[in-house]
Amino acid sequence: MRLALTIAGSDSGGGAGIQADLKTFSAHGVFGMSVITSVTAQNTKAVIGVEDVSPEMVYLQIKAVFEDLPPDAVKIGMVSSESIIRSVARGLDEFGPEKVVLDPVMISKSGHALLKPNAVEALKKELLPRCLVVTPNIPEAEALSGMSIKGVEDMKRAAERIMSYGCRAVVVKGGHLEGDALDVFFNGREFRELKSEKICTRNTHGTGCTFSSAVAANLALGYDLFTSVRLAKEYITVAIKNSLNIGGGVGPVHHFYELYRRSGLNV
């Protein structure tokens, strides 16, 4: 059995964060584990409360997992504050996982800040150099690169700038731009574009969490980095096609058994 760990925030509504990550791991047939950084009181409409877990407790969860159940890949999502970022960096240094996917979560689909603005620098300095791939959406790529992004050429320039912080690859996700859902992969040598038709739905809660967890699950299964990203793009596209019109706001994407889908069953 392959093991994957998510280090992220809890979403009580079940659409994003830890909950989306564990559903994604299960759908890929990977055993999921979690380190909770923050508890959010959240639904499809709003985030009505956020309470961070103490930095020491974040570190202890990482230690507990790694000392007994070393993961084949790690995904990092909401990290909330500078002190939590430092705890995560400490854990990564101590246990040295090779396959780390960082989704630099900043603002929820419902518009609530999930990373303190003064923690962006710590994210860049402490976490980017320790990860294999970082998966920003357009506003996150703008914040990390310090440039505005209007189209695919800007996505490529931003990816180059983000690489300079020391990660080994970047996927700039284009879901927030007009036109096709086009993502740009860059590994320091070549750019590759991953494209799908834009699905017309407002139910995209959890897309970024699901995409990055699918990358981590595929890495845990032993796929190379680009294949892991390509399969994650397929997974998120089907999960958005099957997204759920539940709740009164931005509904969640739907997870299903990847293995069943691959064998042609319509789950």
Ligand SMILES: Nc1ncnc2c1ncn2[C@@H]1O[C@H](COP(=O)(O)OP(=O)(O)O)[C@@H](O)[C@H]1O
């Ligand atoms: N309406 C959509 N139709 C198809 N793919 C989408 C749609 N919205 C987002 N995606 C894809 O979902 C993934 C996550 O996208 P994005 O919305 O950009 O990130 P985030 O959820 O972090 O804001 C990307 O692969 C993106 O291309």
Ligand SMILES: Cc1ncc(COP(=O)(O)O)c(N)n1
């Ligand atoms: C705990 C947590 N983590 C991440 C997100 C981002 O997901 P989205 O951008 O789909 O709201 C979220 N809303 N909540």
